Amino acid sequence: xxxxxxxxxxxxLLKQPSRSAVAAATKLGDVHALVVGQSVGPAAEAAAxxxxxxxxxxxxxxxxxxxxxxxxxxxxxxxxxxxxxLLSASTATGKNVMPRVAALLDVQPISDIAGVxxxxxxxxxxxxxNAMATVRSSDKIxxxxxxAASFDPVAAEGGSATIEDAADAGNTGxxxxxxxxxxxxxxxxxxxxxxxxxxxRGMQNGENFHLxxxxxxxxxxxxxxxxxxxxxxxxPNDYQVGQTGKIVAPELYMAIGxxxxxxxxxxxxxxxxxxxxxxxxxxxxxxxxDYGLVADLFTALxxxxxxxxxx
Amino acid sequence: MKLLVPVKRVVDYNVKVRxxxxxxxxxxxxxKMAMNPFDEIAIEEAVRLKERGIATEIVAISxxxxxxxxxxxxxxxxxxxxxxxxxxxxxxxxLAVAKMLRAIADRExxxxxxxxxxxxxxxxxxxxxxxxxxxxxPQGTFASKVTIEGDTAxxxxxVDGGLETVALSLPAIVTADLRLNEPRYAxxxxxxxxxxxxxxxxxxxxxxxxxxPRLTTLKVVxxxxxxxxxxxxxxxxxxxxxxxxxxxx
Ligand SMILES: Cc1cc2nc3c(=O)[nH]c(=O)nc-3n(C[C@H](O)[C@H](O)[C@H](O)COP(=O)(O)OP(=O)(O)OC[C@H]3O[C@@H](n4cnc5c(N)ncnc54)[C@H](O)[C@@H]3O)c2cc1C
Ligand SMILES: Nc1ncnc2c1ncn2[C@@H]1O[C@H](COP(=O)(O)O)[C@@H](O)[C@H]1O
Numbered sequence: 001x002x003x004x005x006x007x008x009x010x011x012x013l014l015k016q017p018s019r020s021a022v023a024a025a026t027k028l029g030d031v032h033a034l035v036v037g038q039s040v041g042p043a044a045e046a047a048a049x050x051x052x053x054x055x056x057x058x059x060x061x062x063x064x065x066x067x068x069x070x071x072x073x074x075x076x077x078x079x080x081x082x083x084x085x086l087l088s089a090s091t092a093t094g095k096n097v098m099p100r101v102a103a104l105l106d107v108q109p110i111s112d113i114a115g116v117x118x119x120x121x122x123x124x125x126x127x128x129x130n131a132m133a134t135v136r137s138s139d140k141i142x143x144x145x146x147x148a149a150s151f152d153p154v155a156a157e158g159g160s161a162t163i164e165d166a167a168d169a170g171n172t173g174x175x176x177x178x179x180x181x182x183x184x185x186x187x188x189x190x191x192x193x194x195x196x197x198x199x200x201r202g203m204q205n206g207e208n209f210h211l212x213x214x215x216x217x218x219x220x221x222x223x224x225x226x227x228x229x230x231x232x233x234x235x236p237n238d239y240q241v242g243q244t245g246k247i248v249a250p251e252l253y254m255a256i257g258x259x260x261x262x263x264x265x266x267x268x269x270x271x272x273x274x275x276x277x278x279x280x281x282x283x284x285x286x287x288x289x290d291y292g293l294v295a296d297l298f299t300a301l302x303x304x305x306x307x308x309x310x311x
Numbered sequence: 312m313k314l315l316v317p318v319k320r321v322v323d324y325n326v327k328v329r330x331x332x333x334x335x336x337x338x339x340x341x342x343k344m345a346m347n348p349f350d351e352i353a354i355e356e357a358v359r360l361k362e363r364g365i366a367t368e369i370v371a372i373s374x375x376x377x378x379x380x381x382x383x384x385x386x387x388x389x390x391x392x393x394x395x396x397x398x399x400x401x402x403x404x405x406l407a408v409a410k411m412l413r414a415i416a417d418r419e420x421x422x423x424x425x426x427x428x429x430x431x432x433x434x435x436x437x438x439x440x441x442x443x444x445x446x447x448x449p450q451g452t453f454a455s456k457v458t459i460e461g462d463t464a465x466x467x468x469x470v471d472g473g474l475e476t477v478a479l480s481l482p483a484i485v486t487a488d489l490r491l492n493e494p495r496y497a498x499x500x501x502x503x504x505x506x507x508x509x510x511x512x513x514x515x516x517x518x519x520x521x522x523x524p525r526l527t528t529l530k531v532v533x534x535x536x537x538x539x540x541x542x543x544x545x546x547x548x549x550x551x552x553x554x555x556x557x558x559x560x
Binding site: 174 | 327349404406409428429432433434435436437438440443444448450474476478479480483488490525526530531533537540541543545547549550552553557559560
């Protein structure tokens with residue numbers, strides 16, 4: 001039996017979390033990838049090169065351009081009968097569409113899995129990652145979102161799958177795309193970066209966030225933030241790391257002026273090395289930090305920039 | 312127009328839960344409970360729509376143990392008009408919750424249902440999308456702004472790359488994200504008034520729904536613990552450690 005993975009893509013490029021979803025899917029069976037959108041030829045070809053994918057289904061139609069949940073769910077439901085599992089990464093698109101698919105198939109979705117035990121049994125975090133639950137599904141088909149940070153992505157190249165057209169399941173027409181306001185950045189994406197440097201309320205304002213820029217440039221890092229920094233308007237919403245923001249697990253995570261609330265830790269505590277800079281020596285972030293520096297960030301950040309530029 | 316707002320009773324967000332030693336779940340006895348924070352935001356949005364003259368009636372719904380009465384009273388004190396308690400000792404999964412909410416929606420005929428985007432106990436992020444599917448309604452998830460004009464809800468959504476705006480034909484489902492609004496505190500007079508507002512109680516069977524779970528929890532364990540590392544004395548020492556010891560830069 002086969003497993004179908006919904007692929008997130010943009011401008012012909014695959015999103016890295018989808019490669020993690022393919023990695024999870026390879027533990028479950030023969031993997032087919034579904035690439036949906038308008039003019040998705042290049043993305044479908046990229047998906048065909050993923051190791052472990054044997055077939056790519058391409059659904060190319062104007063109605064799929066904005067990945068709205070209603071037509072996307074209708075498509076997945078139409079394709080479902082051939083599969084034991086339907087997967088997607090826990091991206092904004094996956095979280096939006098997969099539960100809708102599950103309800104239409106009368107199954108209970110299994111959100112944000114961090115481990116695959118067998119075809120019916122999965123590990124998933126609950127209570128902001130303060131507990132890990134092993135759950136077994138009795139549903140005939142499993143609808144799953146995958147926590148990308150928990151699965152090493154498959155390589156981008158190496159496979160050679162066939163590409164087939166999927167039938168257009170039609171647009172239900174009850175929702176319409178109006179506009180998008182996407183942050184532009186030259187930096188790597190938060191969920192794919194090898195290094196992440198995040199600022200919190202301690203940064204005091206949006207202007208000061210630029211103190212992180214030269215360091216991020218130097219380290220090839222993505223810039224993230226705590227909820228408090230986003231709520232205060234220092235940076236846009238897509239910077240938020242945490243239980244209800246993005247989940248990251250880079251090689252190096254640097255928390256600057258972040259106290260370390262449970263909800264923030266939920267999004268970064270699986271990072272390989274954690275650095276915290278905070279002027280409060282009792283800040284809870286130090287309980288998870290490999291290297292803690294008790295200092296005022298407004299002196300530490302310029303020093304850090306200078307130190308990285310030396311050598 | 313009538314609005315429904317489902318509100319879940321969960322462990323307070325400030326509590327760091329502990330896993331039970333028999334691995335059957337997390338310790339809930341004696342733990343502080345509260346309304347799911349996203350549901351407070353959903354209620355607040357509904358109340359603001361009523362204050363703007365768009366909503367005429369707000370019905371709060373909670374599904375769970377008898378103590379969910381308290382969660383409903385909080386919603387009523389914030390400005391909901393009446394409550395519905397679906398009482399069950401089973402902790403129903405999003406699929407069963409969505410089915411019960413659909414049955415209530417069939418009866419109440421709302422134009423809009425606002426849910427939280429995620430319950431902070433099960434972290435499923437599923438019920439709103441599932442309810443939308445069962446009702447055949449469009450969905451605006453992870454909302455940071457909602458405007459209603461005529462038969463259309465315009466919803467700005469928090470997505471991975473920033474913001475996206477969609478237009479939904481009513482009736483529709485919205486799920487609330489953190490930036491939608493800042494919920495009010497219920498004032499003492501409103502808490503008193505809420506005591507007199509009606510709460511109707513029913514059982515899952517009254518709604519024709521079998522709450523049996525599809526997922527069996529085999530075990531619940533603590534995540535791998537991180538041990539606190541060391542404090543460094545200076546930025547120079549930090550960089551030296553990251554280069555020499557951790558080898559990450
Ligand atoms: C439902 C819900 C969901 C949530 N989801 C998330 C989430 O996904 N992500 C998230 O991050 N939070 C989330 N939160 C919020 C979380 O509980 C905390 O409020 C938030 O993480 C705090 O952000 P902060 O550490 O930047 O701010 P604070 O807690 O205010 O900490 C600021 C820190 O900066 C330090 N500081 C100040 N000035 C300086 C200086 N000059 N130099 C050095 N250090 C300085 C202070 O000592 C302090 O430790 C959520 C909360 C709820 C209720
Ligand atoms: N037992 C429940 N009672 C009332 N509302 C619920 C219940 N479970 C989930 N919800 C609603 O669905 C939202 C998402 O929950 P979940 O899908 O479990 O993350 C919550 O924020 C509530 O609005």
